[in-house]
Amino acid sequence: MAARSLRVTRQGSLKPASKSSSQATVTWSKETALLGIRLAVQPVQDSTLYPQYTIGLHAWFLNQVRQTDPQLSAQLHDEQNEKPFTLSALIDPRSPQDRDLKLQASQTYHWYLTALSQPVVDWLTQWLQNSPTEIDLRTxxxxxxxxxxxxxxxxxxxxxxxxxxxPDSSLLPHPSPSSPLLAFAAKGTISPYPSQPICFTAICAAGTISPTLNTSQTNFSPGLTNP
Known part of the structure; x- marks a missing residue:
């Protein structure tokens, strides 16, 4: 099986968290359709998030996609389909269940990005090779x-x-899916939980559950949106 190899050189403040060498190599197959990334971020200064800040994170992410792949960005933003990606709220690893809007410059927070289709995985692979060093989030x-x-x-x-x-071995974990700031949307309904019907109804609708399922499409998986 062909593999996709990603080599990231540390530049500025961006570096792979789990490596101590100057470079890190991450390899996954070109057929990969699900991939989750954890970004460790720090506020530039002590600050307070506005209540709907997840909308800002969502807009920032789509703008990043637009800069390198306008067609994919349009599909993710404009088409009325389930969105093949998830974005978490900012998570304080010291207290993952809390959603404090006050941020401390000395504290590191986690932001999770999950790709749920091959096109989004392909974009994320390229993005990690030249990702920005800051997230321009209002306030x-x-x-x-x-x-x-x-x-x-x-x-x-x-x-x-x-x-x-x-049957008990197949899990699709997501950080704090019941966050009041986030919701899963599918078929015109919004739910705070990534329930099995929401997660897999669209997948099954795309084709039979078999090795021939086309996971290269961008319109069959649930997306995380803001209610």
Whole structure:
């Protein structure tokens, strides 16, 4: 199976969190359709987030996509389909369940980006090679300190295969899915929980659950949106 190799050189404040060498190599197959990234970020200064700041994170992410892949950005933003990515709220690792809007410049926070289709994984792969060093978030600009793999690269076929032999082994974890600031949207309904029907109804609608399922499409997976 062909593999995609990603080499990131530390520049400025951006570096792979889990490596001590000057370079890190991350490899996953070109068929990868699910991949989760954890960004470690620090406020430029002590600041307070505005209540709907997740809308700002969502807009920043789509703008990043637009700068290098306008067609994909248009699909993610304009098309009325389930969105094949998730974005978390900012998470304080000291207290993951809290959603304090006050940020401390001395504290590192986590922001999770999950790609749920091949096109988004492809874009994320390229983005990590030349990602920005700051997130321009209104009232609370953030410095990107490092990144690491949050959810290992895999494919839907792999998940289906695991489920066939062990139904309890196929998990799609997401940090704080019940956050009041975020919701899962599918088929015109909004839910605070990534329930099984929401997560997999659209996948099943795209084709039969078999190794021939086309995971290269961008319109079959649930997306995380702001209610």
């Amino acid at each position: 609370a600009p953030l410095r990107i300190v490092s990144w690491s793999i949050a959810h290992p690269a895999t494919t839907y076929e792999t998940l289906f295969g695991r489920a066939e032999f062990n």
